[in-house]
Each structure stands twice: as structure tokens, then as C-alpha cells.
Amino acid sequence: MDEKELMSIYETEEEARNVLLKSRKRIDEIDNDLVNLISERTSLAKDIVSAKVFLGMEIYDKSREDEVHAKVSKLAQEKNIDDDILSDIMNMLTILSKNKQREFLEE
Numbered sequence: 477m478d479e480k481e482l483m484s485i486y487e488t489e490e491e492a493r494n495v496l497l498k499s500r501k502r503i504d505e506i507d508n509d510l511v512n513l514i515s516e517r518t519s520l521a522k523d524i525v526s527a528k529v530f531l532g533m534e535i536y537d538k539s540r541e542d543e544v545h546a547k548v549s550k551l552a553q554e555k556n557i558d559d560d561i562l563s564d565i566m567n568m569l570t571i572l573s574k575n576k577q578r579e580f581l582e583e
């Protein structure tokens with residue numbers, strides 16, 4: 477969409493400002509939900525690492541991470557989200573989990 481088409485979407489500054497504010501309010505709600513979900517995902521580290529210790533498994537499980545990335549890559553394509561960026565986000569989530577698992581082992 478070129479700038480001329482973008483400029484024709486709104487009739488007044490107030491209308492454009494209201495859309496911006498409403499969108500930002502919704503982003504704040506989504507960000508809050510995302511942090512809650514990341515917290516819940518990371519909190520599973522305690523059960524995961526205790527099971528791994530009992531099973532004699534390492535914290536890092538390449539096959540499982542490959543599975544996570546394959547699942548997310550498929551979702552990225554379905555939802556037209558940049559695959560590389562979403563993969564980077566998933567890498568950060570697995571790092572959060574591994575760090576938390578190591579923390580529990582060091583307690």
C-alpha cells in the first residue's frame with residue numbers, strides 16, 4: 477500500500493489517533509498475556525529437570541529442540557510470520573528454560 481493510499485484511510489487526525497491508542501492498548505494486553513505464558517512455560521523447568529535427573533538425561537535435548545523448531549516453523553508459515561525471527565524467539569524461550577533448569581540443579 478503506498479503512502480497516498482495510507483493517507484486516505486482516515487478522515488481526521490482524531491480518528492487516526494484513536495486507532496493508534498486502541499491498537500497500543502490491545503498490544504499492552506497481549507504483551508501481558510505473553511509474559512504470563514512465558515512465565516508459565518519457564519516454570520515447568522522444575523518438573524522437567526527433576527524428571528531428567530531421575531532419567532539420567534542432560535538438560536540440553538537437541539532432538540526435542542529440533543521438534544519445537546519444526547512445529548513453530550510450520551505455525552510461522554501458516555500465520556505468515558517471519559520464520560527466522562520466530563525461531564530466534566523460540567531459541568530465547570528454550571534458553572530461559574535451560575537456565576531455570578540449571579538454577580534448580582544448583583539450589
Ligand SMILES: O=C(O)C(=O)C[C@]1(C(=O)O)C=C[C@@H](O)C=C1
Nearest residue numbers: 524535536537540541569570573
Ligand atoms: O522438553 C525438554 O526436554 C526441555 O528441557 C524444554 C526445552 C524447551 O524449552 O522447549 C528446553 C531445553 C531442551 O533442550 C529442550 C526443550
